Amino acid sequence: MLSYLMLYFGLAAGALAGLSFMIFKIGSALADCPDTGRAAKAGSMTIVAGFVAIGAGGVILIAAGVLAVLPHMAPAGVLTALGLAVLCLGLGFTQAVATLRDIVAQAAARVSAATE
Amino acid sequence: MSVATLLAPNNPKRTIRYSVNPTAFVAALILAPVSVTLLTCWTIIGLFALPFGAIPYLLLGTPVLLWAVTKIEPAFWSYAILGFAMNLVCCLACAVADALNLSADADDLAIIFGFGLIFGPLYAGAFGMLYANFHPNRRILQI
Numbered sequence: 001m002l003s004y005l006m007l008y009f010g011l012a013a014g015a016l017a018g019l020s021f022m023i024f025k026i027g028s029a030l031a032d033c034p035d036t037g038r039a040a041k042a043g044s045m046t047i048v049a050g051f052v053a054i055g056a057g058g059v060i061l062i063a064a065g066v067l068a069v070l071p072h073m074a075p076a077g078v079l080t081a082l083g084l085a086v087l088c089l090g091l092g093f094t095q096a097v098a099t100l101r102d103i104v105a106q107a108a109a110r111v112s113a114a115t116e
Numbered sequence: 117m118s119v120a121t122l123l124a125p126n127n128p129k130r131t132i133r134y135s136v137n138p139t140a141f142v143a144a145l146i147l148a149p150v151s152v153t154l155l156t157c158w159t160i161i162g163l164f165a166l167p168f169g170a171i172p173y174l175l176l177g178t179p180v181l182l183w184a185v186t187k188i189e190p191a192f193w194s195y196a197i198l199g200f201a202m203n204l205v206c207c208l209a210c211a212v213a214d215a216l217n218l219s220a221d222a223d224d225l226a227i228i229f230g231f232g233l234i235f236g237p238l239y240a241g242a243f244g245m246l247y248a249n250f251h252p253n254r255r256i257l258q259i
Contacts, residue, residue: 092182
């Protein structure tokens with residue numbers, strides 16, 4: 001049971017760390033723009049902080065829920081929990097990227113409104 | 117293409133995404149089945165629907181609702197239709213699995229999803245209503 005828990009938390013934490021790193025990478029790629037770079041940098045840092053906290057909470061909640069319901073189905077329970085956790089982390093990631101793009105688009109709209 | 121033309125209502129390339137509030141999502145996700153159970157507990161079926169339905173609701177509903185809050189404007193009826201469609205697909209899948217003798221549990225699951233045809237839409241619709249009320253400043257993202 002303990003080894004399954006460790007496997008689950010290891011893989012889920014790896015997915016969480018990888019997706020957080022990718023948000024940082026997207027943020028630093030958007031930070032090259034002289035007009036909206038600062039907004040992209042600050043936005044990506046804020047979003048990563050929220051994503052890590054909410055994602056870690058979700059991963060722990062899914063572990064508690066699924067492993068409490070299926071304690072005697074250890075491999076199936078771990079696979080269910082892991083699949084649900086990665087699915088929800090991925091959906092959260094797409095929302096994080098959409099929010100980041102919204103921040104950059106708003107900054108660009110402000111810049112073009114100021115220069116016109 | 118400028119932001120204004122991209123977000124114009126008649127632009128076919130426009131993809132609408134709504135801003136998401138995680139706190140409102142989690143609160144609505146937990147409170148929706150609880151409030152439906154409180155309102156339907158006098159039917160007894162509504163009382164027993166929660167222990168049977170909580171696991172399918174959380175396992176299937178969480179990812180579907182997480183996707184839906186970005187795409188569908190939260191309201192009772194649109195989310196109730198989504199919950200009914202999801203339940204219908206699962207119910208039919210269990211019926212097919214039962215007919216093909218794929219799993220010994222398929223007939224039990226088909227009964228659970230059969231009652232879910234009533235309570236799935238109620239849970240999802242209550243979620244949509246609660247989420248719309250909990251989200252402080254919902255707006256369309258400029259993406």
